[in-house]
Amino acid sequence: MLAFGQIPDPAFRRPLLLGAGLALAAGLLLAWGASAAVGWLAGGEGWLATIAAAAGGLLAVLALWWLFLPMLLAIASLFLDGVAAAVERRHYPALPPPVGASTPAQVWSGLTLAAKMGALTLVLLPVSLLVPFIGVPVLWAVAAIALGEGLFAGVAQRRMTVAAAEELKRRRRWQIWGLGGALALLGVVAPLNLLVPVIGTAAMVHLLHRDSA
Numbered sequence: 001m002l003a004f005g006q007i008p009d010p011a012f013r014r015p016l017l018l019g020a021g022l023a024l025a026a027g028l029l030l031a032w033g034a035s036a037a038v039g040w041l042a043g044g045e046g047w048l049a050t051i052a053a054a055a056g057g058l059l060a061v062l063a064l065w066w067l068f069l070p071m072l073l074a075i076a077s078l079f080l081d082g083v084a085a086a087v088e089r090r091h092y093p094a095l096p097p098p099v100g101a102s103t104p105a106q107v108w109s110g111l112t113l114a115a116k117m118g119a120l121t122l123v124l125l126p127v128s129l130l131v132p133f134i135g136v137p138v139l140w141a142v143a144a145i146a147l148g149e150g151l152f153a154g155v156a157q158r159r160m161t162v163a164a165a166e167e168l169k170r171r172r173r174w175q176i177w178g179l180g181g182a183l184a185l186l187g188v189v190a191p192l193n194l195l196v197p198v199i200g201t202a203a204m205v206h207l208l209h210r211d212s213a
Helices: 010-041 046-076 081-091 103-130 132-156 162-171 173-186 192-208
Strands: none
Touching: 010 081, 010 192, 081 192, 103 132, 132 162, 132 173, 132 192, 162 173, 173 192
């Protein structure tokens, strides 16, 4: 609730707008490329190619629905440090300046999270479509763990080494997974999924500092 209450903060707008805009552009490019490729493989001209291109575009849009969140996280991770800093300025002003893992290490953590989510989504997507009563809960559980652990590691590494962040993550895994589960549910509801990177980052900052308020 504290994270949602800070949404009007200007520091939240840049990753939200940039992440959403660039992820949408990348997704539309993916859909167009898939449609064109399928049409070309089907012969390039005629009604069969037209139908194949339309089917390819439809499948690409379906994949985009599931892959939008990983793409959004990959792009927004480049700008989320300002969100964490804004939360700390407002709610934890007594904290010293952050000294932890390097910025490249933090960005790499965000990109790794997005890559893992994207790969797992592609693997589990056929199962969720063919056997939804099994595949959908599994897909949600995987997203909950990946989102929770990835976002927590990103904010923790601002203030400690990678090894220390991993140790703290293990000690608080149930809280992290629970918050990740809520974010995973938010991630399948458009346009609320646009909020996941900034809300998730802000909430994880509160979880990191919950004993220091």
